[in-house]
Amino acid sequence: MNINQELLSFYAYKKLIKRKEAPEILADCEKRRIGVRDYMLARELITETSELPARAAYYAMPSVEVDMLDIDESLFKRFSYDFMKKHKLIPVCRDQNGVTLIATAKPLDCHAMSALAAEITGRMDFVLVPAVQIDRYIDSVSATESTTNALSDLNSEKTDKLIQALGGESTAASDNDVINNPAVRLVDSIIKEAIPFRASDIHIEPFEYKVKVRYRVDGDLQQRAEFPIEAYSAISARLKIMSGLNIAERRVPQDGRINMTIGGKEYDFRVSTLPTVFGEKFVIRILDKTSFQFTRADLGFTEEENRLVDKMLAHPHGIILLTGPTGCGKSTTLYSFLKEVNTPSVNIVTVEDPVEYSMQGINQTQVNNKANMTFAAALRSILRQDPDIIMIGEIRDEETAEIAVRSAITGHIVFSTLHTNDAPGAIVRLEDMKVKDYLVADALVGVIAQRLVKKLCPACKKRGRTNAREMELLGLSEPASIARPQGCQFCAGTGYKGRVAVHELMYMNEKMRGAVLVEKNLENLRKLAIENGMTPLFSSCRALVLNGTTSLQELMNLNVD
Secondary structure (H helix, E strand, C coil): CCHHHHHHHHHHHCCCCCHHHHHHHHHHHHHHCCCHHHHHHHCCCCCCCCCHHHHHHHHCCCECCHHHCCCCHHHHCCCCHHHHHHHCEEEEEECCCCCEEEEECCCCCHHHHHHHHHHCCCCEEEEECCHHHHHHHHHHHHHHHHHHHHHHHHHCCCHHHHHHHCCCCCCCCCHHHHHHCHHHHHHHHHHHHHCCCCCCEEEEEECCCEEEEEEEECCEEEEEEEEEHHHHHHHHHHHHHHHCCCCCCCCCCEEEEEEEEECCEEEEEEEEEEEECCEEEEEEEEEECCCCCCCCCCCCCCHHHHHHHHHHHCCCCEEEEEECCCCCCHHHHHHHHHHHHCCCCCCEEEEECCCCCCCCCCEEEECEHHHCECHHHHHHHHCCCCCCEEEECCCCCHHHHHHHHHHHCCCCEEEEEECCCCCCHHHHHHHHCCCCHHHHHHHEEEEEEEEEEEEECCCCCEEEECCHHHHHHHCCCCCCEEEECCCCHHHCCCCEEEEEEEEEEEECCHHHHHHHHHCCCHHHHHHHHHHCCCCCHHHHHHHHHHCCCCCHHHHHCCCCC
């Protein structure tokens, strides 16, 4: 048995794949002359995190995620970043017995072991970690250093010299002057640092005496840096140059974009400016255009919810809606559905504002209001492109709603989003948009309401029995064990790490279709949906509180009944 067969058998044993899939995978690997692990990662059959326990068992060594390690800075600094990234290792710490712990993603790298032995005396122990987390940690340290150094240099520069170096008043500055300018380095490092910090947005905000930089991480803004307001003209000029904005215009909002490759990945940064009392505020939305590996399991769908989603996706035509507030992950969930139904036998066309992820095999169209390319205009053209599946980024107006619903009842599968508080609210919202109730009843396949809640940090969350007030809020008659946030170095003292989606699925069976025609009261529609099997958002999140995934505070923050 060769290494490919052995590893594939082990993955099947660990239930990462089904045994019946193994021969096909092996044949494809041999045809392409690629290793089983590389093939499965490329095909997104596994991720480095999901395979970690199985891979650790295969090598008979312990495993951990990098965020859980307390890394000794002095030991870490003994090795170059390039060396650690090349060999996928991080020296973690040295105990009182002189044993050095090394985190590695390549346990069979003999060259790395030799290099370590030349630098580190005594015994070494190894722990397996995902390679992507090693890169992310090193990138975060490097970016933090770069930001700190640029801030230090910026504080010693005068504003007029900064602007001249950027070409604001003089063109005498050389390319090297611009590249090495503190303002240029600061802007670049702020943007690059946001990636390993898992930020979704960057806020750069001028105030009377200082400028604040904040990252939005897991839905919350976290302050990252401050610098004097005197340097803001140079920072603003650099951002506008990068994003193609008008440097001279400061009175009206502007929108631009920056494309950068960071760590081998292409990122799209959407830049928005807003004039304020003390200057223009910048908000930069971060989009990874090349990496979309979310599955339903990653997004938090339960087994019961997956069964309902399977029924929705199996419909030959109709409209499936995602609802919820801005930033709740509706588009991400829609993309995961598109990924499932994307086969060579179907023609999928999308109209989005903007296109957030590029997906192979899907025709993606971007709204351009200046060119009169609205959702409605794009939809009318799309219907002449012989589509099987249509994805509309958002139903915003009556015309788009009508075209979407009529497309659904004429043989197309339509995916879209709406801004409503819950799933039954989508019915009322469509009718408010002048869509006839009989068309809604005929076209609508199902509605999924979604929210994002923060996950408790696995390193510091602490379980305890519920008190009387908590039992009342959770609707419990007896005390139960729930987890509470504490705060540690791994979660930056917040008590939370990452987010997970909670869902409310309303499947349109015959009873619900009949109710749409006669019932116009939202509360009555909601009661009927619950009677027909819909689990409310509150109940879905309550289950996550009871199993220790999230906190009671996050349940209270849902603002749903």
